[in-house]
Amino acid sequence: MPTYKLTYFDIKGLGEGIRLLLSYMGKDFEDNRFAFATDPTSPWHKLKSEFKYGKLPMLEIDGQQLFQSTAICRYLADEAGLLGANAWENLQIDIIAGSVKDLAAELMAIFRDRNADTKVEKMKVFKEKTVPFYLSIYDKTVKENNGYLANGKLSWVELWFLGFVESIEAVVEEPIFDKYTNLKALKDKVYALPNIKKWIDKRPKSLY
Amino acid sequence: MPTYKLTYFDIKGLGEGIRLLLSYMGKDFEDNRFAFATDPTSPWHKLKSEFKYGKLPMLEIDGQQLFQSTAICRYLADEAGLLGANAWENLQIDIIAGSVKDLAAELMAIFRDRNADTKVEKMKVFKEKTVPFYLSIYDKTVKENNGYLANGKLSWVELWFLGFVESIEAVVEEPIFDKYTNLKALKDKVYALPNIKKWIDKRPKSLY
Numbered sequence: 001m002p003t004y005k006l007t008y009f010d011i012k013g014l015g016e017g018i019r020l021l022l023s024y025m026g027k028d029f030e031d032n033r034f035a036f037a038t039d040p041t042s043p044w045h046k047l048k049s050e051f052k053y054g055k056l057p058m059l060e061i062d063g064q065q066l067f068q069s070t071a072i073c074r075y076l077a078d079e080a081g082l083l084g085a086n087a088w089e090n091l092q093i094d095i096i097a098g099s100v101k102d103l104a105a106e107l108m109a110i111f112r113d114r115n116a117d118t119k120v121e122k123m124k125v126f127k128e129k130t131v132p133f134y135l136s137i138y139d140k141t142v143k144e145n146n147g148y149l150a151n152g153k154l155s156w157v158e159l160w161f162l163g164f165v166e167s168i169e170a171v172v173e174e175p176i177f178d179k180y181t182n183l184k185a186l187k188d189k190v191y192a193l194p195n196i197k198k199w200i201d202k203r204p205k206s207l208y
Numbered sequence: 209m210p211t212y213k214l215t216y217f218d219i220k221g222l223g224e225g226i227r228l229l230l231s232y233m234g235k236d237f238e239d240n241r242f243a244f245a246t247d248p249t250s251p252w253h254k255l256k257s258e259f260k261y262g263k264l265p266m267l268e269i270d271g272q273q274l275f276q277s278t279a280i281c282r283y284l285a286d287e288a289g290l291l292g293a294n295a296w297e298n299l300q301i302d303i304i305a306g307s308v309k310d311l312a313a314e315l316m317a318i319f320r321d322r323n324a325d326t327k328v329e330k331m332k333v334f335k336e337k338t339v340p341f342y343l344s345i346y347d348k349t350v351k352e353n354n355g356y357l358a359n360g361k362l363s364w365v366e367l368w369f370l371g372f373v374e375s376i377e378a379v380v381e382e383p384i385f386d387k388y389t390n391l392k393a394l395k396d397k398v399y400a401l402p403n404i405k406k407w408i409d410k411r412p413k414s415l416y
Contacts, residue, residue, distance in 0.1 A: 052345065053307050068306030071299055078295035087286035091279055098276030099261050105313035112317075115326065137260065 004029035008057040009036040009044070011208040012170075014069040014104060015057040016163025021073055021156055023199035025080045036208065038111055070097045070160065077156035084151055092150040093157045096141070100161055103134045107171065127172045135165075139180040147186060158190050167208040212237035216265040217244040217252070219416040220378075222277040222312060223265040224371025229281055229364060231407035233288045244416065246319055278305045278368065285364035292359055300358040301365045304349070308369055311342045315379065335380045343373075347388040355394060366398050375416040 004022055008015030010033040022029045034056075035042035048054050052067065059066045066072055074094075077083045084090040110126055113119040138149065138161070146152035149161060165183070169176040177184040191200050212230055216223030218241040230237045242264075243250035256262050260275065267274045274280050282302075285291045292298040318334055321327040346357065346369070354360035357369060373391070377384040385392040399408050 053310070054341070055307075055310060066299065066303065068303045071302030071306050074302060075295050075299040087283050091274065091283040094279030094282060095274065095276045098279050099263075101309065102261070102263060102313075105310075105316070108313070109317040109320075115323075118323065133262070 002062045003060075005032060005060040006030065006057060007032040007034075007060070009034050009042075010204070011036050011206050012163045012167045013208060014164060016166065017069060017073055017156070017160030018057055018059060018076070019203070020159040020163050020196060020199060021076045021080060021082070024082075024159060024193065024195050025076065026195055031204075033204070070094075070101065073097075073156045073160050080156065082154065082156040082159075084155060089151045089155075093155050096138070096149045096157050097160060099134070099137075100164060103130065103168075104164065106130055107168070127174075131168060131172055131176075135176060135180050135183065139182045142182040142186050147182070147189065149186070154190070158186060159196075162187055162190055170208040210270045211268075213240060213268040214238065214265060215240040215242075215268070217242050217250075218412070219244050219414050220371045220375045221416060222372060224374065225277060225281055225364075225368030226265055226267055226284070227411070228367040228371050228404060228407060229284045229288060229290070232290070232367060232401065232403050233284065234403055239412075241412070278302075278309065281305075281364045281368050288364065290362065290364040290367075292363060297359045297363075301363050304346070304357045304365050305368060307342070307345075308372055311338065311376075312372065314338055315376070335382075339376060339380055339384075343384060343388050343391065347390045350390040350394050355390070355397065357394070362398070366394060367404075370395055370398055378416045 004027055006015060006018055006022070006029055008018075019029070019031065034044040034047070037044050044056075051058060052065065055067065057067075057069055057072070059072045066075070074083070084093050106126060110119060110122045113122060141149055148154060149157050165176060177187055190196060212235055214223060214226055214230070214237055216226075227237070227239065242252040242255070245252050252264075259266060260273065263275065265275075265277050265280070267280045274283070282291070292301050314334060318327060318330045321330060349357055356362060357365050373384060385395055398404060
């Protein structure tokens with residue numbers, strides 16, 4: 001049995017999908033968390049340069065250091081049986097995953113902005129325009145895809161997406177899942193899966 | 209024979225990898241280009257809202273609209289024989305591709321900055337710190353991987369990476385490929401492949 005150690009911040013963000021996927025697979029994993037990078041006292045600021053790309057999450061499988069949340073999910077999904085059935089289905093999954101990474105990149109750029117005025121202004125645009133733009137697309141996609149994000153069935157992208165959107169919900173301080181009913185139904189369905197439910201019930205509380 | 213139409217800006221950026229991959233596969237494709245988004249007169253600004261995610265590149269295969277450059281490359285690579293041999297090899301490829309997308313996201317955030325002062329400052333950091341940080345990693349990776357970015361052999365990620373790095377070279381206005389000798393050797397080797405060479409010789413000149 002390989003050992004799994006996930007190093008990420010103490011948030012859901014880009015790491016929760018990996019936690020959900022490992023839980024779905026029934027794997028035990030070490031859940032190593034740093035205070036989020038927005039906290040100036042986080043040990044991350046001193047340790048960052050020790051990580052190859054200077055970015056988290058990092059998953060270690062038997063000590064081998066792996067990076068990039070979607071790359072890691074795609075790898076685990078092969079064993080979990082949560083890839084698409086063929087290249088075309090994987091393309092549909094990857095388009096969704098890539099667009100969510102675009103949304104994540106917009107949020108990261110706001111977090112990194114050191115100008116307090118433009119930061120507030122950018123967060124307003126993110127909350128009022130960017131998030132509704134993306135989530136409306138995903139809600140419609142779920143509606144048109146038999147209640148899933150791609151191919152009318154569960155794949156790794158639902159786990160990765162839901163973990164990330166929970167963070168978005170905390171950032172914009174609005175109940176996203178009440179507003180986008182198809183996403184709400186997706187979340188309820190996925191989080192009711194026995195191994196996922198076990199994780200949700202025991203996971204640490206986090207701000208985002 | 210399916211028809212291929214690529215819609216992107218008149219730059220290499222995130223689109224050139226798709227052009228290189230289609231060329232490698234010997235496919236004819238329509239190469240539809242908008243003036244880059246930094247040009248206020250680009251038709252893109254009026255047309256943006258007509259594209260599902262408001263982002264390019266978009267590849268149409270028999271009219272079906274596909275998004276996300278790495279997702280598209282991964283799909284084409286299946287037919288091209290340029291995927292990894294197994295999930296582990298694909299993970300190594302996807303880690304590189306994901307990290308390049310991080311680099312791209314940093315550049316996009318600078319292009320989008322509307323404050324002329326911070327823009328100049330950020331571009332200086334990008335040029336002097338960010339680009340050398342990433343390219344040193346890739347140069348070392350190529351050195352350690354038998355002259356390739358992953359798994360010691362050619363995959364789609366070399367085509368996607370090289371197209372993007374050509375744009376980075378134009379943005380930072382320095383001869384990157386002279387400085388990182390392993391990347392230079394990779395570029396020379398890949399661009400000498402007959403179908404790739406044909407494309408390089410005939411492609412339109414672009415600023416980035």
